Amino acid sequence: MPDTKVYLLDGGTLVLDGFHIWWNKGPGGEVRFPVYSVLVDHPQGKFLIDTGYDYDHVQKVLPFEKPQQTEQQTIPGALKLLGLEPKDIDVLFNSHFHFDHVGGNKFFPDVKKICHKDEMPQAANCQSFEVLGYSDLAFSTEVAEARGMTDQLDAGQTAGNTSFEFVEGDVELAPGVTLIYTPGHTVGHYSLLVEFDTRRPLLLTLDAAYTRKNYENDINAGFHIDPVAGVESMRRLKKIEEDKNAEVLFSHDPESFKEYRTGVNFYG
Numbered sequence: 001m002p003d004t005k006v007y008l009l010d011g012g013t014l015v016l017d018g019f020h021i022w023w024n025k026g027p028g029g030e031v032r033f034p035v036y037s038v039l040v041d042h043p044q045g046k047f048l049i050d051t052g053y054d055y056d057h058v059q060k061v062l063p064f065e066k067p068q069q070t071e072q073q074t075i076p077g078a079l080k081l082l083g084l085e086p087k088d089i090d091v092l093f094n095s096h097f098h099f100d101h102v103g104g105n106k107f108f109p110d111v112k113k114i115c116h117k118d119e120m121p122q123a124a125n126c127q128s129f130e131v132l133g134y135s136d137l138a139f140s141t142e143v144a145e146a147r148g149m150t151d152q153l154d155a156g157q158t159a160g161n162t163s164f165e166f167v168e169g170d171v172e173l174a175p176g177v178t179l180i181y182t183p184g185h186t187v188g189h190y191s192l193l194v195e196f197d198t199r200r201p202l203l204l205t206l207d208a209a210y211t212r213k214n215y216e217n218d219i220n221a222g223f224h225i226d227p228v229a230g231v232e233s234m235r236r237l238k239k240i241e242e243d244k245n246a247e248v249l250f251s252h253d254p255e256s257f258k259e260y261r262t263g264v265n266f267y268g
């Protein structure tokens with residue numbers, strides 16, 4: 001049986017102040033950081049985890065995050081590098097619904113989509129301090145309608161082709177591909193553990209820890225719903241790292257990302 005391969009789909013970069021990346025710690029000042037999605041090419045199917053950000057949305061709603069994204073860094077562009085098209089994806093899983101993780105969902109109208117059961121109602125009725133995080137609502141007609149922002153929907157987006165299946169707790173998407181429930185950053189946030197036949201596991205924190213510095217020092221990002229749960233989630237991931245001897249990948253770490261395999265280079 002062919003082993004699993006994990007590809008990181010480079011989605012360009014954004015800018016935040018250091019105090020937003022390392023909450024109440026800093027240092028402040030502009031930090032340009034990477035955004036990427038994850039393709040798990042598994043014997044049972046192609047699983048896409050997150051879809052990056054939509055450049056036009058960020059320019060319109062969050063221009064202060066100064067997006068830089070080439071054609072190859074859009075989801076269709078990144079898949080094309082691998083000889084794939086959006087229609088080749090079997091399952092789309094969103095770790096959470098922040099704008100930099102759902103921007104390319106619109107390319108997958110006919111794909112099975114999965115998220116945590118609490119993430120959808122939260123995006124539809126979020127706290128005032130979460131509005132910027134949950135600002136791109138084109139991933140769901142239901143959420144866009146609840147927030148009164150149906151103008152964000154593209155033609156052709158319907159309740160049917162933006163519907164999700166809901167999960168809770170830790171979930172095995174396929175043998176060796178496990179969603180690890182890590183709330184705190186958002187109510188329904190997930191990290192990802194991928195185990196292989198031939199190499200050590202990969203533990204992708206996703207936004208439970210933007211950077212190694214967040215992870216090693218239990219520092220939440222400024223965007224969060226429950227900082228205590230966030231710290232507990234980071235500690236849980238460190239326990240899994242230790243138990244599994246996993247290699248840990250962070251979601252928005254400019255330093256670590258330089259060493260990550262991207263494009264046609266994969267883990268597996």
Ligand SMILES: [Zn+2]
Pocket residue numbers: 096098133185207223
């Ligand atoms: Zn996030």
